Amino acid sequence: MARSRSARDDAALLQGDAHGFAAFYRRHEDSVLAFYLRRTGDGELAADLTAETFARALEGRERFDAAVGDAGGWLFGIARNVLATSLQRGRVDDSVRRRLGIEPLTLDDDAVARIDALNGDPAVAALDDLPSDQRAAVVGRVVDEQSYAELAGRLRCSESVVRQRVSRGLRTLRNGLEADR
Amino acid sequence: MSRLPDLERALFDAAARLDAQAVDNATAPDERRHARRWRRRSAPLLAGLVSLLVAAGAVAAVTGLLDDGDPVPHASGSPLKPVAAATGFTLASVRATDPDGGPRWGIGTYDAIPTAVSTGERPASAALAARLRSRKPVTCVVVGRIQDGRLGVVGRDGVFADDGRFHALAPAAQSSSACAGRAENGSFVSMSSGPPVPASGYTGPPGTAIGGCRERVNLDGPTVSPQTRRKLRGVPQCGTGGLRRVVAGFAGPHAATAALTGVGYRKTIPLLPDENGAYLFVLRSTAGPPPRLTITDRSGTVCDPFVRPPKTAADRAASARNATNCAGLRDTRPHP
Numbered sequence: 001m002a003r004s005r006s007a008r009d010d011a012a013l014l015q016g017d018a019h020g021f022a023a024f025y026r027r028h029e030d031s032v033l034a035f036y037l038r039r040t041g042d043g044e045l046a047a048d049l050t051a052e053t054f055a056r057a058l059e060g061r062e063r064f065d066a067a068v069g070d071a072g073g074w075l076f077g078i079a080r081n082v083l084a085t086s087l088q089r090g091r092v093d094d095s096v097r098r099r100l101g102i103e104p105l106t107l108d109d110d111a112v113a114r115i116d117a118l119n120g121d122p123a124v125a126a127l128d129d130l131p132s133d134q135r136a137a138v139v140g141r142v143v144d145e146q147s148y149a150e151l152a153g154r155l156r157c158s159e160s161v162v163r164q165r166v167s168r169g170l171r172t173l174r175n176g177l178e179a180d181r
Numbered sequence: 182m183s184r185l186p187d188l189e190r191a192l193f194d195a196a197a198r199l200d201a202q203a204v205d206n207a208t209a210p211d212e213r214r215h216a217r218r219w220r221r222r223s224a225p226l227l228a229g230l231v232s233l234l235v236a237a238g239a240v241a242a243v244t245g246l247l248d249d250g251d252p253v254p255h256a257s258g259s260p261l262k263p264v265a266a267a268t269g270f271t272l273a274s275v276r277a278t279d280p281d282g283g284p285r286w287g288i289g290t291y292d293a294i295p296t297a298v299s300t301g302e303r304p305a306s307a308a309l310a311a312r313l314r315s316r317k318p319v320t321c322v323v324v325g326r327i328q329d330g331r332l333g334v335v336g337r338d339g340v341f342a343d344d345g346r347f348h349a350l351a352p353a354a355q356s357s358s359a360c361a362g363r364a365e366n367g368s369f370v371s372m373s374s375g376p377p378v379p380a381s382g383y384t385g386p387p388g389t390a391i392g393g394c395r396e397r398v399n400l401d402g403p404t405v406s407p408q409t410r411r412k413l414r415g416v417p418q419c420g421t422g423g424l425r426r427v428v429a430g431f432a433g434p435h436a437a438t439a440a441l442t443g444v445g446y447r448k449t450i451p452l453l454p455d456e457n458g459a460y461l462f463v464l465r466s467t468a469g470p471p472p473r474l475t476i477t478d479r480s481g482t483v484c485d486p487f488v489r490p491p492k493t494a495a496d497r498a499a500s501a502r503n504a505t506n507c508a509g510l511r512d513t514r515p516h517p
Contacts, residue, residue: 022192022196025192029183033185044411047188050188051185051188054188054192058195059199100199102191102192102390103386104389106386106411107185107411109407115184115185118184
C-alpha cells in the first residue's frame, strides 16, 4: 500500500543518524510544543515535557515500526504517555533525559516568548479540539498535503471515509472559528 | 531554526552518543570473548588479587583516595562559557587539604580559544572582551579535587547522588574558570576572588544530571535576573558545611610567598617561579569577613591583590602603611 513521502521521510529521519533525528525534532517541535502548551498553559512546562518526549523517542526509535503507523502518530502517543505520567506524579518526568545525559533546559525569556507565540493561533487550538479521526484526516490533507488515496492507506479506511472526515472536520473548524469572532 | 535550539543540540549530542555506543557494542563481542579467555587463564591469580585489593582499600581509607566513579560528562556547550575546547591541561604542584578530608584540592591551567559570547552575557573584563574579539588563545585557571594527578569532583552534597566516589572531570567543564592572556615571555598572572564553591569541587552548570548544590543566595533578591532565577529553581542550597572558601590563583614568576590571614587562621606557602607562583588555600566558608591574601615578591615587597584604590586621605594614609596592590607582579622582565 502506498505511503506518503512525508511519512516515509519521518521514519527515515527517526531511525537515521544524529542529523536525521535533529531534523525529525525540527519537523515536529512546534506540534508537540503546541500540544503541551494547550494542555498546561505554561510555556516552560511545555518545553520540559517536549524535551522528555523527544528523549523517549530517541531512546525508543528502534522500536518504531513504520508498518504499524506513522512516526508523527507514534510521537504523539509518547507525548500523551509523558503527560499522563507527569500528571500522575505531580512533576515532569525526566527519567529518560537523565539516562541519556541530557541536561535540564535553561530557558531565557526569548525562548519562553517563542513558545507562548504558539498559543496565539486559534486555528491550531480548534484543530486540537477535533475528534482524533477528523484531526488526523484534516492534518494529513491540509497540513501535510497528502492525497486522499495516501491518507486512506495511512488511516486504513476508504477514500470516501477520508473525504467525509476532512469535510466534517473543516466544517467544525469553520463554525468554531466564526463563533469566536 | 527551531524554537528551542538548545534542546535540538542536546538531542543531537545524545543521538550521536547513542550511535557511537551502537558502534562500540557491535565490536564488543570480540572483546568479551577475549575477556572470557583471560578469566579462564587467570582464575588462580584472582584470589591473590582480591587480598591485594582489600589491602589497597585499607590504604585508601588512610590516604583519602576514593573509588573512581563515572567521569563528569562534558557540559553540552554552555553558552555562557567564553572559551572553546580546552587543550594542554597543566596541574601545578601546590595542594590544599579539605577540612573534611578526602582527595586534596589542586589548581591547574588549560589553554583555550575565546569564542563569541552569543547570549548577551558580558565578558568578565574589558581585557577578556578584547581577547574575545581577537580570538587569541587565553589561559584559564581551574580548581578542583585531585586524585592520581587527575582533576575531578567528589560525590557529596548531591553531586553524583552522594556516591562518595571520585569522578574525573574535563577542566573546561568547570564554570568557575577565570581566563586571561599570557605575557610574551609565557608568564601568567591571574588573581581573582569569587564566592564560596561547593565542597564537592563541582562548579559546573547547576541543575544538571550531575546534581550538586548551589551557593546560598536569595533568589528573590532584586539583583537576581529572571534567567538566573529560572536556572537555579529547584537546585538545592549547599548546607553550612558544604561550601568552601577557595583562595587560588597565579601570582606570577616574581612572587615568592602567599599568605592567607583570617580569624584564627594564618598560613604562608612558598611559590615556585616555574609554576607562575601558583597558590591555593581552602577553608570552610564562614559568615565572617573573608580572609585576606597577601603576596610577597622576591624583593620583599608585600602586596594585596584585592586592595581597593584609596578614596579618602585617611584611606591613602592607611594604604601607605599597608600592602599595595600587586600590579608590580605583572612585570614581564625575566625573574632573577
